[in-house]
Amino acid sequence: MKFKQYKVLKIHPADNVLVALQDLNKDEMIGFDNKNFQLVEPVAAKHKIFIHDMQEGEAIKMYGVTVGKIVVEKVSAGQRMTIDNTKHAAEPYKIRNMQYVWQPPDTLKFQNRTFDGYH
Numbered sequence: 001m002k003f004k005q006y007k008v009l010k011i012h013p014a015d016n017v018l019v020a021l022q023d024l025n026k027d028e029m030i031g032f033d034n035k036n037f038q039l040v041e042p043v044a045a046k047h048k049i050f051i052h053d054m055q056e057g058e059a060i061k062m063y064g065v066t067v068g069k070i071v072v073e074k075v076s077a078g079q080r081m082t083i084d085n086t087k088h089a090a091e092p093y094k095i096r097n098m099q100y101v102w103q104p105p106d107t108l109k110f111q112n113r114t115f116d117g118y119h
Helices: none
Strands: 017-020 029-032 035-038 048-050 059-062 065-070 086-088
Touching: 017 059
Parallel strands: none
Antiparallel strands: 017 048, 029 035, 059 065, 065 086
């Protein structure tokens, strides 16, 4: 059985970037989700590629959550995500609604005990 070799991966349906699964060349055509776009620069394996044109301030989604924001005027589909065209950003999160107050343990049962060792 022969398996199809994929070039890119979309991790979560809400993502607007793809992950390169292999080194990709400038001007290479990438087809994904019935859309085609041309790479504007070489993209090394494991790097991220924008799926569509994005404007300054637009949120970058990966793993289904915001991981950054566009900081340049515009990025194009097929452009590599870099530290020059993005800024880290994250969505707020809550683990659970609770207030935790630390209570010191009761040490009275150890009050007159000794320890034969080093402090």
